[in-house]
Amino acid sequence: MIPWKLLGRSKTPDNKSDILLYQRDTEYSIRVNGQELMNSRMFGSEMMLAGLSCPEIADRKNACVLIGGLGMGFTLSAALRLLDSDADVLLAELVPSVVEWNKNILGSLAGDPLRDPRVTVQIK
Numbered sequence: 001m002i003p004w005k006l007l008g009r010s011k012t013p014d015n016k017s018d019i020l021l022y023q024r025d026t027e028y029s030i031r032v033n034g035q036e037l038m039n040s041r042m043f044g045s046e047m048m049l050a051g052l053s054c055p056e057i058a059d060r061k062n063a064c065v066l067i068g069g070l071g072m073g074f075t076l077s078a079a080l081r082l083l084d085s086d087a088d089v090l091l092a093e094l095v096p097s098v099v100e101w102n103k104n105i106l107g108s109l110a111g112d113p114l115r116d117p118r119v120t121v122q123i124k
């Protein structure tokens with residue numbers, strides 16, 4: 001079995017826990033306190049979030065969407081596929097490292113959604 005390799009570490013917003021990025025072969029995992037928050041092999045629920053909400057506004061001119069949390073970018077990617085080219089998507093993220101991981105390590109998993117000009121990232 002291929003062992004997990006730690007790729008990144010950051011503090012949670014409350015500064016009490018570490019958020020960790022791991023890789024094993026082509027699989028990635030984000031964990032906090034030993035609990036897996038997300039994994040690159042299973043992301044159906046993330047895509048379903050966009051699939052349930054974006055079709056309702058997809059045909060609206062200049063639709064605006066707020067996505068809370070970037071994760072591995074799957075919800076953002078799905079929303080961008082469903083929305084028109086004039087939509088604006090605000091991505092709110094609490095952990096700056098998660099944005100950096102998506103720019104440098106994870107982005108290709110979801111088609112590099114942060115590169116889409118419709119996306120504005122707000123880190124709080």
